Amino acid sequence: MSAPMIKEFRLPDLGEGLTESEIIVWKVAVGDTVTLNQIIAEVETAKAVVELPSPFAGVVAALHEEPGTVVEVGKPIVSFEIEDDGAGGSAPDAADAKREPNLVGYGAVLEASGRPARRARTLAALRPERVAPVMVVAPPVDRPRSTPPVRKLAKDLGVDLEVVTGTGEDGLITRDDVRNVVGGGDLPAAAQERVGTQAEAIGPHTKGERETRTPIKGVRKFTAAAMVASAFTAPHVTEFLTVDVTPTMELLARLKASRVFAGYKLTPLTLVSKAVLIALRNHPTLNARWDEASQEIVQFNYVNLGIAAATPRGLTVPNIKDADRLSLLGLSTALTELTDTARAGKTGPGALSGGTISITNIGVFGIDAGTPILNPGEAAILALGAVRKMPWEYKDEVALRLVMTLSLSFDHRLVDGEQGSRFLQDLGTMLADPGMVLAMV
The missing domain is CATH 4.10.320.10 (E3-binding domain)
Structure with missing residues (x-):
């Protein structure tokens, strides 16, 4: 019978070249038997909360870090007791390949090929080593949820x-x-x-503290750095347009009442997002990126639509891949999934990268207008204001109408004032009269 051995699992690079992650919660305790790819922990990178799968099948021998600890990539976080296959220092066989951690910790290799597996971007420290067991008392698995x-x-x-x-x-x-x-x-x-x-x-001064200090880390730290880089790199220009969106809101009511959209969540954001995707067909310069390193302008022939979302861990901007290919029904479904996932704190790193243009809905907070900061690497961002009933000129008379202010910020290196203005004008035209879409597509 083969003897047990201890193998150490080090925190992997969870993508995007991030150098550290915070242990949010352990899903296992010392002494637990785990299977290959079983979720053993939730860790928070600078961009998202990620579930960490086990690279081994065996027994948890030690948990090296407490929840709430920020750990550098490459440091050991858990040790496993597994059965020694007796291979010693020989090259790994197929069975050994099934137990070794794979690239960036997103699951173990399940099959061995006839050629050596590529180790690109893996850390040398990621390969398990023989270590003495270190017994650490694990926290309860069902610990209260908190940040x-x-x-x-x-x-x-x-x-x-x-x-x-x-x-x-x-x-x-x-x-x-x-x-x-x-x-x-x-x-x-x-x-x-x-x-x-x-x-x-x-002591007497606990209640009503004069100040509270919170460490700057995780998503908030990443977002702050990205916003500072964007604000002081790209020359921002912001333009405003106030629009009578009564026809759009009437259309929204009709769509909600129709059997075709029964069970779908439709909001003003849904229709504005669709209008943005249509307007970009005639104004592609707003769907581009300034590549400083290569001194090139990258024109995207697809739209990954970013939607700013306020989450318990801070602001994130996940994006809908190839949003320009979606119907209104598909866009409604994608928006619902995106927001629900973001609010639950489950947005993955892949959804937070690769965006080409963004929308932020400040109207949900009762705000009319603002000067949104560009998501790094994007040429434009649109802020939607609150829909308000206001006196407005309508058919040469003053009437109460539903009005919204659009705020468009763009990178003046990529987008001229005329281009930004015409995009905003077309967007306003569609929202003031949705039937005009037929003349624009």
Whole structure:
């Protein structure tokens, strides 16, 4: 019978050349038996939360990092106890290939080919090594859902998250939930006594702190760096157009009532997105990229439509691949999936890269207009304002109409003022009179 051996799994490069990730939660504990490609952890890169699959089948011998810890790529995070195949230092056979981690940690190789597997972009440290077992006590698998800043706040206040009920989306524990616990709230008597003792130990200045410090990391850190780079690299120009969108809103109501769109989620964003895709056919310069390194203008012959989404971990801009090929039904489905995935914090790295033009819907916050910053590598971004009922000139009279302001920011290196203005004008024309689409396609 083969003897067990310890193999170490190091944090892989999860794509885009990212150098570190944060352990969000372990899905396994020391002593658990895991199978090949079983999800063992959730880690957060600078762009997204990624599920990490096991590269081995065996028993978890050690978890080297606690949740909330930021780990550099290449550092060991978990050790497995597996059966030694007795191969020693010989070349790996087919069975060994099934157990070795593959490129960037997105699953293990399931089949061995007749030629050596390419190791491009893998780290030398990624190959498992023989190490002595290091026993680390793992946290409970069913730990309360919270973000690293909230866990830090709870730790600073001496609050046990096990006694906190989350009021955020899907039971997420928020900062207010933690602060409310310090005051006792509606906790069971035993929990109130426990929290009260903790609060007394903290001192009189805990409640109503004069300042709170939150580490800048993860998605927020990446977004901030990207926005600074964009704002100070691309010469931004922003133009505004206020449009009577009453006909578009009437069309939206008719579509919602039709059997064809039964079960689909239709919003003003759906129709505006479709109008943007149509307008780009006549104004392709807004769907381009300035390549500084090669000194070239890259014209995209497809549209990966980015949609800015506010998530618990910060602003992200996932994009719909080849959105220009979708029907209105397909676009509605894609938008719904994109927003639901983003709000759940499950957007993958692939959906956050490769965008060609973006839309941000600030109207959902009751905002009329703004000067949106370009998503890095894109030529334009459109902000949708709130739809408001306002006095408006209509058929030579003043009437209450539904009005929206469009804010278009573009890279003046790629888009001239005339090109940006004509794009915005065409967009406004379609929203003011959707029937004009027939004259534009």
